[in-house]
Amino acid sequence: MSVCDQGALHSIEQAISALKSTLKRQTATQSLALSAAHQHILARSVYAQVDVPQWDNSAMDGYALRANDLQPPVNSLPLAGRIAAGDKPEQSLPAGQCMHILTGAPVPLGADTVVAQENCNISPKQIQFNSCKAGSNIRRRGEEIEQGQLLLEAGTRLRAQEIGLLASQGFAEVEVYTPLRIGLISSGNELCELGQPLKPGQIYDINSHSLSALFTGLGFTVTHYPKMPDDLQHNIDSLAQASREQDVLISSGGVSVGEEDHLKNAVSALGQLNLWRVAIQPGKPLAFGSVSDTPWIGLPGNPAAALITALIIARPALLHAQGASNCDHQTLHIPAAFDWEKPRARQQYLHARLALQDNGQLHVEIHPKQSSAMLSAASWADGLVEIKPQETVEKDDLVGFVGYAGLLG
Structure with missing residues (x-):
């Protein structure tokens, strides 16, 4: 008895696990400009090149001083100068004085406190301090990141925040896994291309476009193939060509029990059909296997079912194959x-x-x-x-x- 004749439903967890075993783990890597690396998977762990911050700096606009210089009844200090972000960090604070300091500016040598300017009465040459907490409002060197520490592990998916973190270390390029090439194929005589008038009995091809947007957004390289009509030999020819050009094939429709659902038979003729009924609603007629040596995933034809099974089952397996270390969704x-x-x-x-x-x-x-x-x-x-x-x-x-x-x- 073939797997297509078996009545038992497989669990979602079984389907994901089996898909992960079927899909080939990506090993090819490439060096990308950081500006182009969004949504790619990091191929090598990255370590910090510099401390962040690289020197003690002010957390706000205010006045840098030695806390011990403010001892009752003394509550004011003469102004010795001004330090802005971008100034060299070698300046020294004269004893018994304070310096105007802007957010991000290096704290002058000798200073141990910054008082926010809203807590001060300001005159051109003398600053009166209404309150002062020793050690406050200074970002210490290496407080966020220390040189040499693990910054990001291999397998990390590079979102906007990881791109920013890498930029904070001056990385202009990063080594990532080469994106998997996904070939999308829709199946069915009823499908009509966008921009064309619908003929009686036709609907527009929704899945190619929604799935293409989904997988492109997840960082894969997507090729959209022409629709396959309900013809076994045409299915075989289309799948054979796509399998030579892609890392993974994903189709929608043609895996149910209808007379014109030839796709699963075409897959069986070219390779292997492993599974096609999963205990998920919507989306029971989900299949996967291989076309020659190329993994294939067959999603349902109904648009909402195709989207949900792609998100819940195909997504974690594909990201795992891409090299991602954390593919599970959060509930x-x-x-x-x-x-x-x-x-x-x-x-x-x-x-x-x-x-x-x-x-x-x-x-x-x-x-x-x-x-x-x-x-x-x-x-x-x-x-x-x-x-x-x-x-x-x-x-x-x-x-x-x-x-x-x-x-x-």
Whole structure:
């Protein structure tokens, strides 16, 4: 009996684990300008080149002084000069005096305190201090980062904050894993290209564009192939060509049980079909395997199902193959603003968003339409509610919420 004839549903965790085993871990690397490295995966651990800050500097605009110079009844000091950000850090503070200092400026030698200017009465030559806490308002050398310490580990996905951190160390280039090449293929006679008038029985090709945006945003290199009609030989020819050009193939549609769903048969003819039924709703008809030596993932044809299975199952496996060390999504537990009375055999993902109650507390509400064919609910939502198999929900129960920001960013 082939896997396509087996009735058992595989868990989401099993599907992700099996996908990780199927996908080839990326080993090719490249050196990229830091300005081009956003969303890439760091291939080598990076260590700090310099201390941050590189010298003691002022945390605010104010006056640098020695705290011991302010001893009752003395509460004022003569002004010795001014230091701005960018000035050399070798200046010395004369004994018994203070210096005007701006935010980020190096603290003069001998000073141990900066008093904020709003706590001072200022005259051209004398500064009166209304309060002074010894050691305050100074950022110490190496306070944030010390030279030689581990800055970022290999496998880190470079978001805007990691790019900034690398810039703080002067890295103009960084070594990253070469992005996986993903070939996207949509399947079905009913699909119409954008910009063309719809013929009777046709719909526009949604999945190629939503999935392309998703995987490009995650840092992969995406190629969009022409749609495959419902013809076995055409499926075989299209898949064979794409497999020679890409690292991973991802298709949508053609993996269900319909008479015209030829894609799984084409995959079997060229390679291996490993799995095609997963305990997830929406998205049960999900498959993966290989076309020749190229891994293949078959997503459902319904747009919402394709998006959710791509986010929950394909995304962590692909990021793992790309070299990322942390691929799991974060689930928050937030009170429900809804009832979900009917338990289901599959784990459900519902389009949802966060909202404030009258008492100022967060709760999560769901869209009234949860069809696997509807993307309007996904556009309304800012995340997904997870409902475990055989689970029901009453209002105010804690439910799992997965934000789109963590899945897409």
